Amino acid sequence: MSGNGETKPRPASIRDVARLASVSHQTVSRVLNDHPSIREETRQRVLDAIRTLDYRPNLAARALASSRTNLLGILSATVGEYGTTSAIVAIEQAAREHGYSISTLNLADSTPEAIGEAVRLLQHEQVDGIIVLAPQLRVYNVIGGLGLSIPVVSLQTSAGGSAERVAEDQVDGARLAVEHLLALGHTDVLHLAGPQDWIEAESRMRGYLDAMSAADLSAIPPIRGDWTADFGYFAGRELAARRDFTAVFAANDLMAIGLMHGFRDAGVAVPAEMSVIGFDDVPVARHVWPTLSTVRIDFTELGRRAVTHLLAAIDGSAPPAFGLLHPELIARDSTRRYATHR
Amino acid sequence: MSGNGETKPRPASIRDVARLASVSHQTVSRVLNDHPSIREETRQRVLDAIRTLDYRPNLAARALASSRTNLLGILSATVGEYGTTSAIVAIEQAAREHGYSISTLNLADSTPEAIGEAVRLLQHEQVDGIIVLAPQLRVYNVIGGLGLSIPVVSLQTSAGGSAERVAEDQVDGARLAVEHLLALGHTDVLHLAGPQDWIEAESRMRGYLDAMSAADLSAIPPIRGDWTADFGYFAGRELAARRDFTAVFAANDLMAIGLMHGFRDAGVAVPAEMSVIGFDDVPVARHVWPTLSTVRIDFTELGRRAVTHLLAAIDGSAPPAFGLLHPELIARDSTRRYATHR
């Protein structure tokens, strides 16, 4: 407000800093990128000048000169899903801690064309790497066929590499859920699965199949859902007529909650006549009626790891070896001993 | 893979295009920014060259030269909230339709320092404008005091301007909710509010107070919650002892769902002894038991409008006049006539 005669409030550039510190602009650049051969005294002088002028590097210029943007792209198709959202928040935070920014791109539909277009767009923004949260198999096929020059990491799985273990995690989690039902005495367990193409859906189904066959039980052909509570509801109403199972493992909490609603409307009591377990442990899971048994995955940690991986790939260094994440079974009221049934 | 002798796979630049089209690089630039004075024939020649070379403008170079990034910053503190998430998706989509990209920044805590730092960071990325989804009053105080040179738009409200109407919307919605309860014969309605500092919390409370006083009823001192289902649960357990109200209007669905759980655990039957209505219409609201009456706000449209506003502000043009958005009352099973009580 107090107008002093400055006509050009143009922000300070690296050359202004250089002038003030009586060094060349290149020396300033070296200080900024902590080049080893800088005398401590010079470095201090430069840093002082930077502080005095409130200098901030121009990211566009840096990107132009170095063709690195310090930008990470997030390609997502599942926003709204609780897990995805938590992971995105974690990714964003982790990225910022490493000096990267995030550009998110939500896929409205996941046709190969749309995916290709989305990747092209991110590439156009010259992101240094991409994290994919659109865990559909076809997405990988498309991306794989694109011959990208920048690294791509997936939260769910990737061809080889330790990200694969993350997927393994979900298999484990699903196994936990089913084993919980079996431990309660159930032998006829139905799986309400996710859509065919989804990696997470496949992992969870694999866990279901593994657990069943490990217990020498025959699996029931799963129902394919679409992750939504609405689908769960309709499934519940339809399935109420069938009596070839006494427990359901739903591939996510939303479908489980809808399912319980459907059963309720159809006159099937949960858990008295039917046990239901979900997956994710969304915040409302503990507050619905009956409170929902489920499996908790640490999406936040998953997101963090994805970033670490991607940054390693960008730097060309070896990805760090992570220990496995252990999903946790949360037993609540929606599951009950089979013995108490009927 | 088929190695033809190209040693420099460097992407085509504007000068390459110019050469191929036998024009100057400036003419190409004019075509790209659709300058009026370009002969149609020339334009076609340039466009052909662009297609032939698969030329894509270098965004960093453009940003450097024009000091405009076509980047929008989203400053958010409420990720995970259903409404916020839907709005973000809509914002991202709308922004892309206008050729803008999105850089999201999630606030872990909303201390003035953190907010200032976040804005500084976005400014450092040279975003052309910021959309704020951290609807706390203090956020505006901080941002207002920063003297920013780029436009800032809020999804919730802003000092003057038509965004204010958006807030009005939420007042309307809250009024709808309370009027619904009053129409059912309730006279003693409690409000489970959001945190003090939140604009949305204030709007919804204002709607509550308006509706009560319009009906010549005295309001009960509201309870301050934190938006979470967990808080709702504890509130329900505590409030069960009180009998000076027969209905509760919760400031969001999550608290409402928790509240019903708390009442249930404390032996208060919803809706038989107590009516509960929420706000937001989250996807599970229709599947919990009892299904939750609530008010639906069109967050998607809200997000779209925020983008339109911001882009207008960036271009310096007048913001378009929007009609008011009308929140919709969704009556379900958690609310019931007072007459049927006791």
Add this chain to the structure above:
DNA sequence: GTCGATAATGTGAACGTGCACATTCGAAAC
């Protein structure tokens, strides 16, 4: 045919940084 005005195009210099390549400095070795 000349003039002027506007349309259409061209020229050179920014923009702020990093890179490749000098150059200078300083101290140890002889």
Add this chain to the structure above:
DNA sequence: GTTTCGAATGTGCACGTTCACATTATCGAC
């Protein structure tokens, strides 16, 4: 005191655009 070599710093250009300012076509009016 010269030589040598690495550490410390400087010089000029390139990155791919846009901007400000020429310059050249085009066309109607006289």
